[in-house]
Amino acid sequence: MALSLYSVNAILILAKDDASRILAKYYDAPHKPSGTKDRSYPGANPYPTVEGQKNFEKKLHEQTASQADKCDIILYDNRLVVFKQCQDVICYVVGDASENEILLYSVVLALRDSLFQVLKTPPDKRTIFEHFDMVALAVDEIVDDGIILETDPRAIAARVSPPPVADFSAKNIDLSEQGLVNGWKFARSFIGKSLAQQFG
Template sequence: MSLFSLEPSLYTVKAVFILDNDGNRLLSKYYDPELYPSMKEQKNFERNVFNKTHKADNEIAFLEGMTIVYKSSIDLFFYVVGSAQENELMLMSVLNCLFDSLSQILRKNVERRCLLDNMEGVFLVVDEIIDGGVILESDPQQVLQKVNYRVRFTDLKSKRMKAKWARQLR
């Protein structure tokens, strides 16, 4: 099968994951259920990727038939995975959007402790950028507006629920 016979697809991203300095998983989302169906296979893949990239100065790697773009910050490693024939620039735009969005949410303090303290926001950011492997947004400002709206709406909803419960308890 030649590369030219492949059909274009919106399903650009196969996986996104964030690892700490030791290669431990902090967040992972796999969008292709056939790629690595079990957690054991996913963690093996992540370990292989980490071992290949944690000391390298590059921004891109090819491993196990996948194109992987990555970035590190203090004690975190951010990875976006696509198929071997995927456009690296598209994957890099997703990675940059993820990193820049998280940087603003975490107030420029992109490190393990802050990330773990704000996991709800981290998951919201990932979900606003990618849905089922399809890239929805690559502009960090748009992502932040959507996440901010969802957080405010959730806060408002929880305040209303608390007020309702308080009235019922009286």
């Protein structure tokens, strides 16, 4: 198979107990090679329909749920799949059978570790649903259109996490009428003293 930037076919987060879909992103190369009639070109989404995706996810879960704590790589449906269990969810990264398994493994580790840093706790179903926006952003920071962009969990978490809140805030400022009058008196007094020192 020709070398391609489009290394990842899908990133999945499924519930460990019933294979329900928590997050599923399937990637398709944005530019189909000319003269290609089937979906065998590099980066093609092998499961273009939702029905095909859910069928793949269910059967993949059956193959991996019982061995998620023993191994973390399989060849299934002519796809190389690496996975990691976290609490009550399993994170999967799916690539072509000829893809480099170490490269895909670095992606699944980046996903798991960045979610741990972003969520401040080991990722579980409830926490992922509560912070789904940040989880989806983390996935987008790792892979875009099947191209691996980043595998450093700290860099991913830094881009996804909300910026730190400044120490000062307006909550201690009195915006009532009396507060504004007091502020005006203070400013007038301060300006008066400054002018007296300069010209006095």
